[in-house]
Amino acid sequence: MKLKPKYWMPAGTTIALVGAIELGLRLLGFGDPALLQADRDAGYIFAPNQIVYRFGNRIEYNQFSQRSEPIVDRKPEGTLRILMTGDSVLNGNNTTDQKETISELLEARLAGVKPRVEVLNVSAGSWGIGNQLGYIRKFGTFDSDAVILQIGTHDLLQPPGSSSRVGNDPLMPNRKPLLAVQEVFERHFWPQVSSFFESHSAAAAMPVSEAERFGQNMQKLEEIAALVRAKNIPLFVLYTPDRADLLPQPNRPKFKAEFFARLKVLQIEVIDIHEGWSKLQARRIESYFRDGVHPTPQAYESIADLMFQELCGEKKLAACGGKK
Numbered sequence: 665m666k667l668k669p670k671y672w673m674p675a676g677t678t679i680a681l682v683g684a685i686e687l688g689l690r691l692l693g694f695g696d697p698a699l700l701q702a703d704r705d706a707g708y709i710f711a712p713n714q715i716v717y718r719f720g721n722r723i724e725y726n727q728f729s730q731r732s733e734p735i736v737d738r739k740p741e742g743t744l745r746i747l748m749t750g751d752s753v754l755n756g757n758n759t760t761d762q763k764e765t766i767s768e769l770l771e772a773r774l775a776g777v778k779p780r781v782e783v784l785n786v787s788a789g790s791w792g793i794g795n796q797l798g799y800i801r802k803f804g805t806f807d808s809d810a811v812i813l814q815i816g817t818h819d820l821l822q823p824p825g826s827s828s829r830v831g832n833d834p835l836m837p838n839r840k841p842l843l844a845v846q847e848v849f850e851r852h853f854w855p856q857v858s859s860f861f862e863s864h865s866a867a868a869a870m871p872v873s874e875a876e877r878f879g880q881n882m883q884k885l886e887e888i889a890a891l892v893r894a895k896n897i898p899l900f901v902l903y904t905p906d907r908a909d910l911l912p913q914p915n916r917p918k919f920k921a922e923f924f925a926r927l928k929v930l931q932i933e934v935i936d937i938h939e940g941w942s943k944l945q946a947r948r949i950e951s952y953f954r955d956g957v958h959p960t961p962q963a964y965e966s967i968a969d970l971m972f973q974e975l976c977g978e979k980k981l982a983a984c985g986g987k988k
Contacts, residue, residue, distance in 0.1 A: 694847050696757075698723050700788065700825035700836050706798035708836065710788060718758040728803060731755055731765060731785040739807040744778040744983045746770070747805055748785055749796040750814025751822075753904050755787035755960060764961050766814070766902075769968035777976060777984055784808070789835065793884045794824030800891055810981060811892045812971075813885075816904040817917040817938075818957060822876045879921050882926050889930050896984070901927060902971065905938035907953040914942035935974045937967055 697718070699711040709729040712861045716723050726734045739745045748754060748767050756765040763769075767785035774781045784806060786799055796813060805811055833839040835852045841847040892899045917938065927934050940950055952963035959967065976984035 665880060667730065670830070681871040685878045694845075695841055695843060697837050697840070697851075698725065699829050699838055699840070699848065701838055702830045703798070703802070704827075705802035707791070707795045707825045707827050708788060708830045709799065711838075719763040721758060722763075723758065724762055728784075728806075729786075731762070731858070732767065732782070733844070734781060735784065737806065739782075739809075742778075742779040743782060744774060745782045745806065745808045746774075746812060747808045748783060748787075748814060748902075749791075749799060750787045750902070751791040751816065751819060752787070752789035753816055754785060754814040755789060756964075757789060757958065759954065759958075760961070760964070764964055766964055766967050766971075769964055770971050771934065773968055773972040774976070774983075787814070790822075790829075791823040792819060792822035792824045793888070797884045797888050798824070799890075801889060805892060805895055805897055808897060809983060810898045810900060810975075812900045812902050812935075813888065814902045814904060815885075815923075816957065817906045817909055818919065820881060820919045821874055821922055822881070823872075823877065829952045878922065882923075885926070886930065889932060899932050900975075900980075901932055901934045902967075903934055903936050903938060904959075904967070905941065907956045909938055910941055910949045912945060913946070914938075933974075933980055935971055937970060940970045941966070 696716050698714060698716050700708050701711045703709045710731070710826045711727045712725060712727045712729050713734075714725050724731065724733065726732050728735070754766055759892070765785060767783040771781050771783040774783070786796070786803075793813075793815065800811075834847075837847075889899055903920075903923075905917065909915060920938070924934065941952065950980075952960055952966065954960050975981040979985050
């Protein structure tokens with residue numbers, strides 16, 4: 665059907681507008697998300713060997729699905745290598761540039777201790793302790809000098825992230841969208857609409873008590889400890905708080921006491937960011953959270969400082985002159 669002349673201008677204007685919107689969204693990074701893939705052991709991991717730019721932030725995943733530069737499996741001689749595992753707090757998501765992640769910031773600080781340092785970042789959004797266990801069980805510890813598990817308050821009751829979300833959850837794509845506009849709709853608009861129906865259907869799921877979930881996660885933590893210590897590698901926990909643990913005033917997070925008691929029994933050193941931030945003014949703490957869980961760039965700097973102080977200032981890491 666031939667378009668009548670009187671419709672040429674409106675049609676051209678519409679096409680130009682849509683094209684401008686698409687181009688603008690592409691410049692922000694929409695249409696080119698970091699892709700994930702299902703994994704039998706870890707639930708899901710980021711697809712290996714990919715570099716994308718989102719909102720001006722560089723996001724890179726190496727051949728082992730780590731948010732780190734490519735590495736060799738066996739650690740080069742003279743290199744200090746630390747393996748960190750965690751969820752979106754460690755990963756940084758799309759809003760954090762590669763150089764602003766906890767792992768990269770800690771690596772920069774440790775460069776003053778050793779000339780060659782690698783802090784590997786194994787993480788994905790909504791990962792639980794069970795996902796961390798699955799990754800370590802599958803890939804090992806990469807000949808690391810230490811392993812650090814980032815575990816937040818919400819992770820104490822977090823079930824393992826399921827592979828079924830990959831490709832079905834708009835936040836966990838396994839292929840590039842055809843259009844940037846399509847991604848905006850699927851990632852930001854549609855979840856708001858569908859969340860109403862999901863909240864009503866969730867009631868049909870079999871309930872698991874918080875105590876049971878905590879116990880399951882502590883069992884997985886013990887399995888990680890056994891795997892790491894079988895290779896004579898020191899194990900640390902980086903405990904990160906949620907916003908509600910500190911504001912409107914610092915409080916004791918649920919299950920923290922039980923968690924720290926278990927760490928003591930397992931003889932796992934802990935770097936307690938909750939304790940460190942509890943001494944700060946509320947205004948400073950407010951600047952440390954983008955939302956209820958995720959840190960800001962200033963917070964990442966603070967976490968890296970506190971980690972370095974614990975590992976090297978307190979000499980808990982052998983490379984800093986601590987105990988082996």
